[in-house]
Amino acid sequence: MTRNLTLMIIVTVVLGVVAAQAEWKMVVHGEDSREEFNLAEVDSVTFYNPPPMVTVPAGIFIMGDGVATCGVDQREVTLTRDFHLGQHEVMNQEYLEAVQWAYDHGYVTATATSVRDNLDGSTEELLDLEDADCEIAFSGGTFSLRESPSSWAQSAYPGGYDPSDHPVKEVTWYGAARYCDWLSLQAGLPRAYEHNGDWSCNDGDPYGAAGYRLPTDAEWEYAAQWDDERIYPWGDEVPDCSRANFYYHGYCVGWTSPVSSYPDAPQVLGLSDMAGNVWEWCNDWEVCGLGTIPVTDPTGPGSGISRVLRGGSWGLGDSPRCALRMDYNPPVDSTNEIGFRAARTTNP
Structure with missing residues (x-):
């Protein structure tokens, strides 16, 4: 790779x-x-070189499949703008370089145990360095990578592994949104997110944001099932350990795998890990039942308790369908099963 x-x-x-x-x-x-x-x-x-992205054309699709958790409701969704989506989940190396840049510019504060926001009066935790599952460390003003000493990682890779191309983990929703803003600042683009209040994306219009951001709930599913209403990102074939890193009659890996370790799916878009590896933060506040009324450029609820997670993870025991949605993770949560990928509207 x-x-x-x-x-x-x-x-x-x-x-x-x-x-x-x-x-x-x-x-x-x-x-x-x-x-x-x-x-x-x-x-x-x-x-600067942002993470590789692919273009997803605007279009119409049916969101939900009648079966998946929090994807039972089915509704027609129209997305009116093309958008770019990260080809793979953000890697540890990519996040490390971005957070080092942010630290050097005073946009974050850091200790050996935590990275916190330092913009717009926010002090939200972005990355939990104290957790043994985190593969990024900080000391003396410098961030570095490490193998996770956790029993999960050591059991999955008893001979050791290179954490650089594994997806970043122990990152909160705030840390994912903040990463997108760092990319925008590096590129000279307007920041998409407010860093106080409800952390609104472009005043509630993520599709109109000029900078980098997290994909909306609808954009994520639309890209995952592109463009034939497939059940899984690779098609309708039953998932197994050759298609994704998840729990299939036992752990396929038992920890994350390097990004793009599995065949791109959907292949026509060249996206990787849309099923398994780590759950991915999306922009929207979460509500499990989406209803059946057709919508255009949906943004989700105006407020909530949890943010949407998509795609399943290495520890998921459920089938990683395109319509699968997680509905109980507040934005302050960070675990060894949650990461993200960035997005950006092509012509906001």
């Missing part, structure tokens, strides 16, 4: 000839844009 790492290179312009040649220009070309700068006025240039 090719590992995608966040790359940040600061280039300082110190050459006297540049300062003397004020007419020198720097032209930055984007896919549909062109920006020009006076080179003598450029103090630094920051390059």
Whole structure:
């Protein structure tokens, strides 16, 4: 697997000839844009590489399958905007590099036991470093990776393992939303989330957010079943340990597996781990019964107690159907079975 790492290179312009040649220009070309700068006025240039994402076209689908937990209700959902979705669950290495950047910029505080928010007056816990299941550590101003000393991890990988490409875990919903905002800040985009009150995403309109964010409940299921109302991300075939990391007559692995260890599903989109490995935080507040009335660009309840979790996990004993939804995890929760992937509206 090719590992995608966040790359940040600061280039300082110190050459006297540049300062003397004020007419020198720097032209930055984007896919549909062109920006020009006076080179003598450029103090630094920051390059960054966000996690790989795939484009999911807008469309209409039936949300719910009549069987899955909290997916019994079936309703027609129209999504009017294309969106980008993380090709895989956010890896430990990706989260480490982002949180180190955030710490260096004063956006978080950290101790050996916890990472907490430090923006908009928020002090919410983002990452529980104290739990033995966490594979990120902090000491002396620097974050690092470690193998989990937990009995789960050691039993699953008695010969040791590289935690860098395993999905980040022990991350709260706040820590997932915050990661999305770090990506936005690095890219010069508006932050999607308020970090106080109810942590609203773009004033309650996540589809209109310009920055990175968590996928909505509807977007997640729409991508997982793309585009034929399949029961599972790979199709309608019964799940087993060759298709996903979950509990199938016993643990398939007994801990997380490196992201993209299983065939991409849905393959046409190139998404990995939409079933199993870790549950994934979504943007919406949770309600189990969604009703049957057709909706367009649904955002979920305006408030609640728990945030939606999707996709199942390595410890899930239920069948990881596309319509499966978890309904009892408050945003402060963090466990060894919860992670996330980022999203972004293509043309907000």
